[in-house]
Amino acid sequence: MSSDHPTRRRALRMIGATVAVGGIGLGSSVAQNGQDGEDGSSGEGDDGVDSPYTAVYRDTIDSVVLVTVTGPRGSGGLGSGFVIDEQHVVTNNHVVETASDDGVEIQYSNEEWRTASIVGTDLYSDLAVLRVENMPDVASGLPVVDREPTIGQEVLALGNPLGLDASVSQGIISGVDRVLPSPSGFSIPAAIQTDASVNPGNSGGPLVGLEGDVYGIVSSGVGQTLAFAISPRLANRVIPALIEDGTYEHPYMGVAVQPVGPEIADAIGLEEATGVLVTEVVPNSPADGVLQSATVDSPDSGDVIVAIDGQQIQNQAQLLSTLALETAPGDTVELTVVRSGDEQSVEVTLESRPESQLPQTPIEPGP
Known part of the structure; x- marks a missing residue:
């Protein structure tokens, strides 16, 4: 009106x-x-x-x-x-x-x-x-x-x-x-x-x-x-x-994630339920070739992000806010991930967010 x-x-x-x-x-x-x-x-x-x-x-x-x-x-x-x-x-x-x-x-x-x-x-x-x-x-x-x-x-x-x-x-x-x-x-x-x-x-x-x-x-x-x-x-x-x-350019990594609850933590072999499980990696995104995504039948095949640049990530809200408030397109961030039961570090160079978004998981959308 x-x-x-x-x-x-x-x-x-x-x-x-x-x-x-x-x-x-x-x-x-x-x-x-x-x-x-x-x-x-x-x-x-x-x-x-x-x-x-x-x-x-x-x-x-x-x-x-x-x-x-x-x-x-x-x-x-x-x-x-x-x-x-x-x-x-x-x-x-x-x-x-x-x-x-x-x-x-x-x-x-x-x-x-x-x-x-x-x-x-x-x-x-x-x-x-x-x-x-x-x-x-x-x-x-x-x-x-x-x-x-x-x-x-x-x-x-x-x-x-x-x-x-x-x-x-x-x-x-x-x-x-x-x-x-x-x-x-x-x-x-x-x-x-x-x-x-x-x-x-x-x-x-x-x-x-x-x-x-x-x-x-x-x-x-x-x-x-x-x-x-x-x-x-x-x-x-x-x-x-x-x-x-x-306009404003938002940082973009190109993944969909979901929280790690007790059931997922047990399936992956984590000692505690923390971090976010990567459930999808967008083709040709910054995360493509760097992070591994889980499958429905095999959640332990995906990376669990537990920290960014040494800052602990306990859930998706922390992941999203850390990227939004502390990074910018062009920044290279160090991710601490748990892969196949082992903790390791990988680097991702962020890009500007594209106009379209990947298909989302029904739990929560990703960064």
Whole structure:
């Protein structure tokens, strides 16, 4: 649905309010649209009630935007985004992927509108960067941390759930290093899990800590207490490349893998269930001729990757995040593998990820 007109925007807010009253609810979301309440208060602490959440909201909401998209034949949609510098806004790739030329409009918390152009998109990390000329004075860049958040720390999801502009929901970091499925066939690694309420329209908005820094870019929600955000460490690798080149080259090894559980460990002769079993090697990929894949009837015929450059690999999530966050195309990595019961080292020179992906195992996609 398109939302490129203020009247349409107000209608969306009314629809969202009806849904909330009807019992579906918005979790702990609190809509703030900058309008004065019936009693003349702003709804932002004028009654003397304040909290750390109020302070973070006040400090960051002017940098959070509504992203509306118009596509071919009038199709479109909406999502969220946030300002990172004086010219650029970050959002999700899936928010803007159907946009036509000049088909992206953004609105700020003070109700100002701007037309945005798409600078770069990356399907594999679900990130996109927009350029905005004449950024409103109220908006300033939100800093993205370059570290993994701590499980249990409080965070706020800011954005526009169900078209309700300038909303905030509170939660904690529930988990890190999650692997998200992707339409590209390659998984999104190192994702952040939160129990902050996330709904359609939150996509692309920031997940911020109580100091106002961004700890993730909201990507998807499964339920009222289960949502995911793109890792800040991955975002800090992808976003500068999108601004500079319009694209980002992901490292690629060319294997499908699955976790080593007790049954596989016993069949292979491992003392403990750890590492990932190579189940397929893509022809003509960097791993072709270097790594050996297992067969259904003979799992012990495949290599088990247990370390990369001396860093232990216990599961596929660690393999994916290590490749995504610590390597680049052209790097030569040393893999420690268990082959036929013996531990040995092999080297693989990574390449840029191809457009297509190998057939995946039903367990988990590979790097």
